[in-house]
Every structure is written in C-alpha cells, then in structure tokens.
Amino acid sequence: xxxxxxxxYTDAVxxxxxxxxxxxxxxxxxxxxxxxxxxxxxxxxAEALYQGARLSTGEHRSPTAAAMDLAERLLRGSAxxxxxxxxxxxxSRGCRWQLVGKRWQSECSAPPIHVxxxxxxxAAAVAAYEQVHGRLPGC
Ligand SMILES: [Zn+2]
Numbered sequence: 085x086x087x088x089x090x091x092x093y094t095d096a097v098x099x100x101x102x103x104x105x106x107x108x109x110x111x112x113x114x115x116x117x118x119x120x121x122x123x124x125x126x127x128x129x130a131e132a133l134y135q136g137a138r139l140s141t142g143e144h145r146s147p148t149a150a151a152m153d154l155a156e157r158l159l160r161g162s163a164x165x166x167x168x169x170x171x172x173x174x175x176s177r178g179c180r181w182q183l184v185g186k187r188w189q190s191e192c193s194a195p196p197i198h199v200x201x202x203x204x205x206x207a208a209a210v211a212a213y214e215q216v217h218g219r220l221p222g223c
Contacts, residue, residue, distance in 0.1 A: 093148040098186040100130060100151035107158050108199070108209055109134040114147055130154035135206045155188060166194035167217040
C-alpha cells in the first residue's frame with residue numbers, strides 16, 4: 085500500500101495514537117528529523133514504547149505515512165481479542181483489521197479483554213488473554 089502522500093490525513097494520525105493506547109504501548113511520538121525543508125523532505129517518523137522496546141518507523145514523506153507505518157507494525161502478527169492473529173490483508177488468514185475513520189477496527193465482534201495490570205504490563209495482558217482463549221495464537 086502506498087501512503088506516500090504529503091497531505092496530512094489527520095484521521096490516520098488520530099487512529100494511530102488511539103491504537104497505541106489500546107495495545108498497551110506508551111509514549112506515542114510523531115516527529116520529523118529535518119528543519120527548514122519542504123514537508124515531504126522533513127523525514128517524518130512515528131514511534132512508541134511497546135513491550136519494553138522502542139518501536140520506530142523509518143523516515144516517511146508525511147506524518148500520515150509515518151502513522152500508518154507504526155499502526156501496521158503494532159497490528160501485524162498481533163493477537164486479536166477474538167483469538168485469531170491480526171491480518172491487514174484479505175489474502176491472509178486471521179482476523180482482518182482496517183482503518184475506519186479515526187479508529188482501527190477488527191472484523192470480529194468479540195468483546196474487549198480487560199487487563200488488570202498497569203499499562204504496558206505484557207505479563208498481565210498475556211494472562212488476561214489466556215484466561216479467555218487458553219493461549220496466544222501461534223504459541
Ligand atoms: Zn478479531
């Protein structure tokens with residue numbers, strides 16, 4: 085998919101920030117590397133702390149592209165609340181997620197899983213997930 089637009093699609097940025105919160109990641113940052121250059125040459129990136137590691141995109145031509153990249157990195161291969169792996173394409177097996185307005189949504193209607201631990205507490209998230217589904221998909 086090509087999100088190589090220089091126009092800022094605010095919904096994608098809002099959806100990415102929302103997704104960061106929903107995955108338990110923290111510290112969402114959207115920034116650029118170069119000053120005093122045309123917007124498409126500024127080197128836009130997005131990053132967040134996820135499972136104790138900094139997840140960062142490469143440089144993009146727009147904030148939109150950076151936000152889409154980070155969202156895809158957070159979603160790809162993760163476990164959906166329904167028990168399937170998240171997929172971003174119709175060709176792959178799993179629960180299909182897509183950007184709808186300002187929010188990334190799954191195709192399933194499984195209820196949210198409530199995690200008891202602190203934000204970013206992966207052990208608490210895994211325990212809550214396993215209580216519902218038995219184990220993480222693919223494990
Ligand atoms: Zn699902």
